[in-house]
Amino acid sequence: MSGIRTVAVIGAGPVGLAAAAHLLERGLDPVVLEAGPAVGHAMRQWSHVRLFSPWGYNIDKAAGRLLAPSGWNSPDPQAYPTGGELVERYLEPLATRTALRSHIRTTARVTGIGRVGFDKVKTSGRERAPFELRYRNGAGDETLVADAVIDASGTWFRPNPAGASGLPAIGEEAARQRIAYGMPDVLGAARARYAGKTVAVLGAGHSAAGTLIDLAALARDVPETRIIWLLRGDDPAKSFGGGANDKLAARGAVGLMLADLVAKGGLRVETGVRVSRIESTDRGLRIAATMPGSAREVVVDELIVATGFRPDLGFLNELRLGLDPALECPAALAPLIDPNEHSCGTVRPHGAQELAQPEPGFYIAGMKSYGRAPTFLMLTGYEQVRSIAAELAGDRQAARRVELVLPETGVCNVTAPANGCCGGPPTSNAPACCAADEAAKQAGAGGCATQRGGCGPK
Numbered sequence: 001m002s003g004i005r006t007v008a009v010i011g012a013g014p015v016g017l018a019a020a021a022h023l024l025e026r027g028l029d030p031v032v033l034e035a036g037p038a039v040g041h042a043m044r045q046w047s048h049v050r051l052f053s054p055w056g057y058n059i060d061k062a063a064g065r066l067l068a069p070s071g072w073n074s075p076d077p078q079a080y081p082t083g084g085e086l087v088e089r090y091l092e093p094l095a096t097r098t099a100l101r102s103h104i105r106t107t108a109r110v111t112g113i114g115r116v117g118f119d120k121v122k123t124s125g126r127e128r129a130p131f132e133l134r135y136r137n138g139a140g141d142e143t144l145v146a147d148a149v150i151d152a153s154g155t156w157f158r159p160n161p162a163g164a165s166g167l168p169a170i171g172e173e174a175a176r177q178r179i180a181y182g183m184p185d186v187l188g189a190a191r192a193r194y195a196g197k198t199v200a201v202l203g204a205g206h207s208a209a210g211t212l213i214d215l216a217a218l219a220r221d222v223p224e225t226r227i228i229w230l231l232r233g234d235d236p237a238k239s240f241g242g243g244a245n246d247k248l249a250a251r252g253a254v255g256l257m258l259a260d261l262v263a264k265g266g267l268r269v270e271t272g273v274r275v276s277r278i279e280s281t282d283r284g285l286r287i288a289a290t291m292p293g294s295a296r297e298v299v300v301d302e303l304i305v306a307t308g309f310r311p312d313l314g315f316l317n318e319l320r321l322g323l324d325p326a327l328e329c330p331a332a333l334a335p336l337i338d339p340n341e342h343s344c345g346t347v348r349p350h351g352a353q354e355l356a357q358p359e360p361g362f363y364i365a366g367m368k369s370y371g372r373a374p375t376f377l378m379l380t381g382y383e384q385v386r387s388i389a390a391e392l393a394g395d396r397q398a399a400r401r402v403e404l405v406l407p408e409t410g411v412c413n414v415t416a417p418a419n420g421c422c423g424g425p426p427t428s429n430a431p432a433c434c435a436a437d438e439a440a441k442q443a444g445a446g447g448c449a450t451q452r453g454g455c456g457p458k
């Protein structure tokens with residue numbers, strides 16, 4: 001790619017800022033457009049949550065190099081920051097104490113991207129036209145012209161709905177006052193909302209697990225608090241993850257704590273709940289799951305929906321995109337991150353080549369690059385933007401090189417643990433750790449961890 005000078009970066013989260021650091025190092029001119037009033041705007045919404053990856057995994061190398069001369073001290077690589085600490089001790093210094101300072105525009109929400117003088121249909125000469133970004137700030141609509149664009153706008157502000165079909169449940173919008181999405185701070189700012197109430201948490205991932213554990217802590221303080229865990233699937237054990245085998249120990253610990261909570265009856269578990277209808281009644285919030293042949297309902301005071309996130313593709317409408325139809329991620333990435341195949345495995349590092357779009361010079365990176373898949377790690381994003389910056393600077397060799405070794409979850413690597421979760425004999429009631437494990441067991445094999453090329457990292 002030649003003639004690249006100005007690169008627009010959408011989003012000042014950890015990956016957007018890392019992208020800007022790499023671009024700057026390569027002699028390019030990044031312009032970071034951030035919708036929120038300050039950098040790390042999405043992370044500030046979950047500032048109370050402790051990360052499962054330690055500092056050593058959370059700092060981008062180019063960002064670290066930019067910070068070093070400012071007198072910044074890298075935090076203890078073994079310690080685990082909260083989202084708030086990551087913003088305060090890393091993203092803010094990066095945005096205010098380094099050369100990046102003059103490259104960031106906050107309160108600048110990107111609303112559309114096109115090619116100057118080319119609508120989506122027009123082809124001839126298209127790849128030579130610069131990008132036109134439309135963004136909105138306090139003064140109104142503004143335009144930025146850039147030679148390339150990295151969209152690192154994340155997915156935090158687009159939570160999935162409670163409805164099991166991917167559409168909001170009927171009544172979900174109307175009942176919004178009693179519904180929260182993501183990870184509300186149930187032990188802090190939102191404590192009064194949940195203390196002493198009957199609270200349902202819908203979801204099976206890390207966010208649901210963290211919220212359930214926090215609610216259990218709240219229930220120890222305020223015993224009238226009742227917790228109901230609503231699962232669309234049939235097996236809570238699938239949420240317990242890698243446990244002691246997880247190379248990211250803090251992530252494994254969450255799974256172990258949740259397993260312990262369930263075993264001790266600290267919460268009520270309702271499996272197979274595919275929510276179709278939500279209604280505010282005099283008795284509380286009525287959550288109904290109607291499936292052919294069975295109808296179920298629970299009544300609670302509050303519902304927390306932790307069913308994952310999806311990317312905002314609306315402002316990319318004028319660009320030619322090659323996205324996977326299911327995951328809404330760059331097509332080449334889909335086989336690497338498909339949660340049907342990788343529920344606990346590790347995704348191999350990847351970069352500009354896998355993230356390239358039919359629109360030359362446009363990349364989706366960071367959390368958004370995983371579309372609807374939930375397994376993103378910041379470290380993966382840092383490798384993505386290192387490679388993209390190298391590609392944009394014309395250093396193809398560095399763009400193709402893999403400079404990252406990812407931690408493995410571990411669970412799919414080990415030989416049959418005692419509970420038969422991954423690998424082990426194909427007993428009818430042994431839970432599988434991932435889709436490949438389940439398929440292997442169903443086929444009568446000893447589970448994928450016992451086979452070459454099973455569900456562990458390739």
Ligand SMILES: Cc1cc2nc3c(=O)[nH]c(=O)nc-3n(C[C@H](O)[C@H](O)[C@H](O)COP(=O)(O)OP(=O)(O)OC[C@H]3O[C@@H](n4cnc5c(N)ncnc54)[C@H](O)[C@@H]3O)c2cc1C
Nearest residue numbers: 011013014015035041042051052053110153154366367378
């Ligand atoms: C609760 C939680 C815990 C996590 N814990 C870990 C962990 O321990 N370790 C790990 O490696 N990963 C973790 N992740 C996953 C991931 O690494 C983080 O979500 C990380 O913040 C992703 O960085 P990002 O820069 O891609 O996106 P974000 O941090 O979401 O940043 C995107 C930015 O883009 C801005 N933006 C959005 N739309 C626009 C627009 N139209 N115009 C301009 N700006 C826009 C947003 O305001 C935001 O500031 C966690 C995720 C969550 C939700």
